[in-house]
Amino acid sequence: MLLDPMGGIVLTNDGHAILREIEVAHPAAKSMIELSRTQDEEVGDGTTTVIILAGEILAQALPQLERNIHPVQIIAAFKRALADALNIIEEISLPVNINDDKAMYSLISSSIGTKFVSRWSELMCNLALKAVRTVSHDVGGGKKEVDIKRYARVEKIPGGEIEDSKVLDGVMLNKDITHPKMRRRIENPRIILLDCPLEYKKGESQTNIEISKEEDWNRILQIEEEQVKHMCDSILALKPDLVITEKGVSDLAQHFLVKSNVTALRRVRKTDNSRIARATGATIVNRVDDIQESDIGTHCGLFQISKIGDEYFTFITHCKYPKACTILLRGPSKDILNEIERNLQDAMAVARNV
Incomplete structure (x- = not known):
């Protein structure tokens, strides 16, 4: 059990997780921690073993240095030992059928x-x-x-039993619908993924408008509404059931979408959006005007919003060819x-x- 500088608790027996929390000043110790990090990234397991083996090798090298043997010679000998070890591993290795x-x-x-x-x-x-x-x-x-x-995201929800953990053939998000009247369950939805806001777009440069007549004020509001309506019309022309965007959705856009019985999710993480794209076969579109029929995701079998504990979660599951998944972990x-x-x-x- 470790206490981190922020006062949080780390309960673990994972070598790398422990070494990551340790602050060291010695360069040799730093390189050992770096070794553990590399092992964790490349192989994922055996971080403690690597540290023990490296420590033992260094311990064996010290007497040789004291006998005035040059470090280059010691390294060359270790390289020969490495080659021999790899040859032995090749000889004793067994073929594995990955489908077994x-x-x-x-x-x-x-x-x-x-x-x-x-x-x-x-x-x-x-x-x-x-x-x-x-x-x-x-x-x-x-x-x-x-x-x-x-593409394999782990979602942790406290509560339930560890045995309730499962792999979902799709994506799960900690999100709720933007409008209470939108549908919470859709079978075989047509999904559009966006990377642009569904709200009035302000210009890049700051502009000031002087309004002298009341009609001008109404006209400006009307232009804003027309722009949002045009965006929604471009989307609704393709008859989607679900629109997911990484940016915001204005109240007016929600109104148009609800009228057409379309569900919307907003402010979804970029990583989550790319996993949804991979799972459903959709393409993330940057401009509403560029959406084509081929960009719509149709591989999802079920869109559903469920309440777990106090929070709402979105499930996009039963995908035909899910090349992305979510691992749902439950625990105390x-x-x-x-x-x-x-x-x-x-x-x-x-x-x-x-």
Whole structure:
């Protein structure tokens, strides 16, 4: 159990999570922490093992230095030892069928056997394997791209039991609809994703307008309304069921959308928007006038807003070809959920590397 400088608590047995919180001044210790960070990013697991092995190697190097052997010679000897070790690993390695669940489970369970979640080993193996298989993407040439950092998001909701955790074949957001009269459940929705606001657009440069007549004031308001109406008409021409934007939605735009029975979500994170695009087959559009039929996402089976605890969550699930997923973790407290997430990241990294 660690206390960070802000007074927060970190409960963990993950080597990298502990070393990350430690402040050191010694350059050798700093390079060891850097080593642990690299191991965590590249492999995901074995951070503590790397530190122990590196420490032992340094301990063995010290007597050689005291015998006045040049550091370059010592490094050359270690490189030869590395080559021998790699050859031995090649000889004893076994081929693994990545479609064989049992073999994959035993591989992943070895990574979480020493962790907090070892009691729920089968559940965690299942979550990690399902998530990695969902986001894996063929890039041609027999290679697969598995970007778990960008496309496999972990959502932690305190409450419920750890056994309630699951992988959603789509995206989950901590958002509610912008207007209470909008639909909260839509089957097979047509989805439009935007990166622009649905409100009156101010000019880049600051301008002052002098109004001398009352009609001019009304005309200015009318121009603003017409611009918003034009935006909404461009969207509604494609008959969507759901509009999601990274920016704001004005009250007037909400009024036009509600009249046409279209649901809207606003201020969605850019990362979430790109995951929705990948899961539903939609394209994120920067200007309302540029929307085409091919930009609409139609691969989503169900849009639903559910209340969990005190908050509303949006679920975009049952996607046909979900190349992005959300791992929903439940548990008794935030600290335990953070530790489960760290353990799960290790398990997913092992599955990805295989």
